[in-house]
Amino acid sequence: MSHASAAPVADAAVPAHEDLVDEKIVGAHFVASLVFLTISMLAGILMALQLVHWNPLVGVELLSPGRWRMIHTNAVAYGFLANAFLGAINWAIPRMTFQPVASRALNWFIFWAWQVIVLATAVGIVVGPSFQDQAWVMDLSKQWHIPFSLGAQGLEWGETPFWIDPVALFGLALVAINFMVPIARSKGQLYVANWYFMAAFVWTFLTYAMGNLLPEYTVGGTSAGAIGGLFIHDLVGLFVTPLGWGLMYYFVPILLKKPIWSHGLSLVGFWGLAFFYPLQGIHHFLYTPIPMFLQYGAIISTIAVELVVATVVINFFGTLAGRSSAVVTNLPIRYFYTGMVFYFITCFQCALQVTLTFQKLIHFTDWVVGHAHLVMFGVFSLWLFGIMTDLFPRLLGRPWWSHTLCVWHYWLSAGGVFVMFLDLALAGMFQGYYWASLQPWDVSTEGAQPFWITRVFAGLAMFAGLLCFLVNLWMTWRGAETGEPVTATAA
Amino acid sequence: MFESKAGVFFIAGVGFFLLAFLGNGVVPMLMYRDRPEVTAEQLVAGIPEPDEPDPEQWKVPPNLRIMNQFRDLAERYPEQFSVAFGEPTEETCAEALRLGRQIYIGEACWHCHSQFVRPVSNESLRYGPVSQSHEYDNELQRPVMFGTRRVGPDLSREGGRRGNDWHAVHFYKPSVVSSNSPMPEYPWFFDGSPDKPNRRGLALITYIQWLGSWLPEYPYYEELVEVTGE
Numbered sequence: 179m180s181h182a183s184a185a186p187v188a189d190a191a192v193p194a195h196e197d198l199v200d201e202k203i204v205g206a207h208f209v210a211s212l213v214f215l216t217i218s219m220l221a222g223i224l225m226a227l228q229l230v231h232w233n234p235l236v237g238v239e240l241l242s243p244g245r246w247r248m249i250h251t252n253a254v255a256y257g258f259l260a261n262a263f264l265g266a267i268n269w270a271i272p273r274m275t276f277q278p279v280a281s282r283a284l285n286w287f288i289f290w291a292w293q294v295i296v297l298a299t300a301v302g303i304v305v306g307p308s309f310q311d312q313a314w315v316m317d318l319s320k321q322w323h324i325p326f327s328l329g330a331q332g333l334e335w336g337e338t339p340f341w342i343d344p345v346a347l348f349g350l351a352l353v354a355i356n357f358m359v360p361i362a363r364s365k366g367q368l369y370v371a372n373w374y375f376m377a378a379f380v381w382t383f384l385t386y387a388m389g390n391l392l393p394e395y396t397v398g399g400t401s402a403g404a405i406g407g408l409f410i411h412d413l414v415g416l417f418v419t420p421l422g423w424g425l426m427y428y429f430v431p432i433l434l435k436k437p438i439w440s441h442g443l444s445l446v447g448f449w450g451l452a453f454f455y456p457l458q459g460i461h462h463f464l465y466t467p468i469p470m471f472l473q474y475g476a477i478i479s480t481i482a483v484e485l486v487v488a489t490v491v492i493n494f495f496g497t498l499a500g501r502s503s504a505v506v507t508n509l510p511i512r513y514f515y516t517g518m519v520f521y522f523i524t525c526f527q528c529a530l531q532v533t534l535t536f537q538k539l540i541h542f543t544d545w546v547v548g549h550a551h552l553v554m555f556g557v558f559s560l561w562l563f564g565i566m567t568d569l570f571p572r573l574l575g576r577p578w579w580s581h582t583l584c585v586w587h588y589w590l591s592a593g594g595v596f597v598m599f600l601d602l603a604l605a606g607m608f609q610g611y612y613w614a615s616l617q618p619w620d621v622s623t624e625g626a627q628p629f630w631i632t633r634v635f636a637g638l639a640m641f642a643g644l645l646c647f648l649v650n651l652w653m654t655w656r657g658a659e660t661g662e663p664v665t666a667t668a669a
Numbered sequence: 670m671f672e673s674k675a676g677v678f679f680i681a682g683v684g685f686f687l688l689a690f691l692g693n694g695v696v697p698m699l700m701y702r703d704r705p706e707v708t709a710e711q712l713v714a715g716i717p718e719p720d721e722p723d724p725e726q727w728k729v730p731p732n733l734r735i736m737n738q739f740r741d742l743a744e745r746y747p748e749q750f751s752v753a754f755g756e757p758t759e760e761t762c763a764e765a766l767r768l769g770r771q772i773y774i775g776e777a778c779w780h781c782h783s784q785f786v787r788p789v790s791n792e793s794l795r796y797g798p799v800s801q802s803h804e805y806d807n808e809l810q811r812p813v814m815f816g817t818r819r820v821g822p823d824l825s826r827e828g829g830r831r832g833n834d835w836h837a838v839h840f841y842k843p844s845v846v847s848s849n850s851p852m853p854e855y856p857w858f859f860d861g862s863p864d865k866p867n868r869r870g871l872a873l874i875t876y877i878q879w880l881g882s883w884l885p886e887y888p889y890y891e892e893l894v895e896v897t898g899e
Contacts (some may be wrong), residue, residue: 307775321791456689
């Protein structure tokens, strides 16, 4: 194994850290990711306020809650998660493979290109609809019978305006090349984390190409619906999930200073995910006119992947056994394992809610919104917060300004998202029963108010957690003297 | 194989992705490959029957309902309409539908309103007939707006349920006609007041009135008076 902590190698064979990792780009990606996370959370709060009639910015075209709702999801996926992952793999992959990325210059090009892509997407979504009605755009649409859109396109997470799609795809290809070169050059057995990373580079490119080129331009009708389902599903399952687990396989053994419990279970986890995860796309559109046998196939593979997830989680808790006090003393480890508990909850929830019985009640309700927040924030964002909590002191060369603020960040984030999850799951069941009982529509929106108000405050708590982190980062960056006794955040 | 670079790259990365794409994507594509996609113009004007009956020919009748709604908009808001679309012809109606749908997407209507009726949960009682695959084989369903969340109701059978004036007021300030509605306000679809919908507003109302207009039943709010003979 080429894993730094697990396989002691003679010092002479280990390249210097400076030759492997460009620390500046790790920090740059992290900072960019936090900027986009701030924007995204503000957009989410705007939409939450709209639902409870507290939106202070009514009737402002460029602040329309609908447009900013798409900023919310896109900024999380492409602005926050993609940037934070790029930062983290810029640290992890070179250190794991003992090989630097293919080109540092290319790395910086990717960094700037990606920020331009995300910002252009945001501008397109917010400003685009106001300028959609241009003669040349509508003529183009009329001529080709294709919805060319200056604003959002009609696919969740594929809203990226059509003129950005090829550029983003080119960017993803560059990312794949830059990081697959060190993996390809590495010697000896390939460590688990690198399986996930390598597959993620292939999958992300293919998924993005499929979702952004097929439904709008080539396929129509319910077939495009099936591909749309596959796209939104694969974006979570084949881009976010493998990068997230790959990072866990890297950071958890290093911070716990012990190898992963079972190599066999790692194999089961990776290959099970690779096989079953992509087969489930259609489960987002159950009871649609998509052929029923395809819906059944998606349901069965979703339940199958839950078993795979159980093996992965067992493997990580097996690794923790004997070092469980680390959850108390080591904040990044606490983030990681909280995320894994949430991951198990969401996947267990998946196996239930994917059944047609559950779907009847909870589809289209806030239950699904709660589920999505628990996955994207409760799992992957917490993991990335943990990684940042671990890495920023190393990048800046000094401990966190305030350990207390780090702890507050953890509790507000984890507590806030868990309250939001429970709240929205409950709201979803109420909505489902209101609808099925054929009461007037208003009953379902009025009945949701207590839950939506709770959700606003849960969201504000999560945002307060982020503010703690940002203040702490700012003070640490400035090199402010800490007033607290020195306690290592990662003991 | 399971731990080698080539195995991960080709089997897990490329292979399993393509396998899933084959099952989830290519199978429905092949199943529906014989269905031609109807253009927006054909949706409004219909596809004329050929002189010699051709069983292979896809039959699309002219959509009189959406033309009625479109003409109603022209009569109700004559000044606004003539500036926006000129005359209510089949061609301008197709243009309005295409633009209206782009606005529906750009303003994220589809993130709070679905467009398919499920065969469960009493949905066919609330909305109308359960959605069928052939309803989606046209340009204005590219890509389909199935949606994933219903903050507001499903809209796939919304056409004709309410008058154009109701929609105008509702887009301007939803709470006026639907108290306590959490829907945002869209004053930028109007030139200052709800009786002056601009080109975007007229296009979006046309698109909403089109939804479900292809079904045997179309509630036709405005003609209900004639039907009941009052």
